[in-house]
Amino acid sequence: MTGREILLKMKEKVGLGSSAADTGKGRSRMSDRHVTHGFHLVKGKSNHAMEDYVVAKFKKFNDSELGLFAIFDGHLGHDVPDYLRSHLFDNILKEPDFSTEPESAVKRAYQLTDGKILEKAGELGRGGSTAVTAILINGEKLVVANVGDSRAVVCWKGMAKQLSVDHEPSKERQTIESKGGFVSNLPGDVPRVDGQLAVARAFGDRSLKKHLSSEPHVVVETVDADTEFLILASDGLWKVMSNEEAVNSIRHVKDAQLAAKHLTEEALTRKSKDDISVVVVSFH
Template sequence: MEEEARSFLGRFAEEFPAALKEGAPLPVSPLSRRVTLEELHGESLELGRRLLAARGAPAGLSALLCQAALSQLLQNDLSPFHCAREPGPNQEEEQEVVLLESEAVQRVFLNQLIEVTLGWSQDFPKHPPPPSQFLHCSVHSIKNTRRKMEDKHLALAEFNQLLGVQSQDQCAYYAVFDGHGGVDAATYAATHLHVALSKQESLQSDASSALKMAFKHTDDMFRGKAKRERLRSGTTGVVVLIQRQQLSVAWLGDSQAMLVRGGQAVTLMDPHKPDREDEKQRVEDLGGCITFMGCWRVNGTYAVSRAIGDFDQKPYVSGDADCVTTQLLGDEDYVLLACDGFFDAVEPSEVPHLVREALRRPADPEDVGDAPLEQSEDAAGLRVAQQLVCHAKEAGSSDNITVMLVFLRPLKQLVGQNSTTGATQQ
């Protein structure tokens, strides 16, 4: 691991031997034109991760570099980057929110990142970043037949390192967001929800409460951006947080997570759909209605009853997430997260068999070459999500599809499984 990190630092120093020159184009584009100070945290970390990932940085090293650069950025006086007030109908409200010129402030962040990285290339830390305790994550997503891709996802085994969480309990965070009416809400949630989660005081003691509050806070943050920029999109979301020997799942809408334990599918959650009896009752109690227009919809509009965004239909489309926590016993195979584009075409009970078959399929020689058997198995594991996505498309899904598998035991143990597939309710 140290050799890989040193190799990356050397390559990076050759490409960026000094700070970016004023006026030169940024090597990675900011997500927004203007940001609040709170949004600066998530957008800077995302920008740094994208820059480093595109150059092959090890994930653990990337997380530590981004956190160090952000910490330095926040020590600066950011008042020179405050936006001038723009005349308009919302001027009085905007005076309450300080907005920063994103490109200018992100240039400072990227220069801090370059400075930190150059420092590490010359003086490598005595305690290099530890490897992730989680074995493999396989992710694949496609636009499919839709005009636009509105799904976003995030796999963050280095949660503590990226977000500066000071705890001996390492957290790993995985999320899938399925946008509708545009990708803005999904992008926003993928950029900010994990940051909001890291700031919850209850994170170490009550993960369920922390996740619910992080969803709510992200929805409130997006409301401000949607109002400023006249955005109308929304997104469902499912988040898995692994902490100590607990796996917590929080969700809004019909994206889902499922666990496979000993080759058996375990139901963790019930997606929020308008025709779910308790969701229908909640909407009707608020004065809304559930109608069938090709599918069941809230007030004849959205096909989900809970989401981040969709402010024209709040509170009927609720921003309150549900959460369940499961104790990990050590015999878990993997957890799968996916949007409705997958689960509308594939039954959860089919998943264990599909994954087993994908793992047993011989690796493409072009993928592994002369690699040893262990690396060959790794390559097979990384392809699993791709094969599940292909299966959902062949089964009739025309929607965007995103599938993420987080393996919780060595892949060679899963390849040898011969369990009878079945679904069990936890």
């Protein structure tokens, strides 16, 4: 156990850990590669219920082992991210060409799932959710997709590399306006689609859907001997930490669960007020 891990354990014992947190860990069962994961979620200071949901598990799929990891960050309610947690990966793996064309399969499944959410708007409500998902195939290949501002960052040779794209309204203004929408930019506020939503892509949000995309950014990344770990996190972390700060702060923490917890604690120390959710996947 490293010195940083010992310090984290001591903080936990004396009650300096986060309250009302959800946490967990797991590992790959493959014999030729030791992959572990850990996650930690902390509710923000807002007066609404927790709107972040996490998936972190390994699953046998045909002759492969898949690591399924995701963070769903809801807005205007928790029903949409909860639905995504239960259905998105199933929809991806049902795509007949997932094994041969995972990028196109993931894109279709995202769009299909968004359609189902819109059909169920009466049941799921008017809210929506961002998403970042990562599928690890046999410990060798990562398929990362996202809509919104939850982010995926990999540490490779000690350097931070962002795999996802932050879908900010200001960056997609032309597309939004071409659909008849607008991007507000009021002093003291962030740019918003139709003056409401601070991301340009998301699941759900039926009232904004004419101007809002659910098409994901997808990237396929090879996991090699220099790939150290992957971080998935909601914007509760990224609002207060850069990619490099996040990577550097946990690079010497070998336990993935402790690493995820450390990042949430650091975000709280830096006064993040949003829900904070982190998944760390470690490639030993």
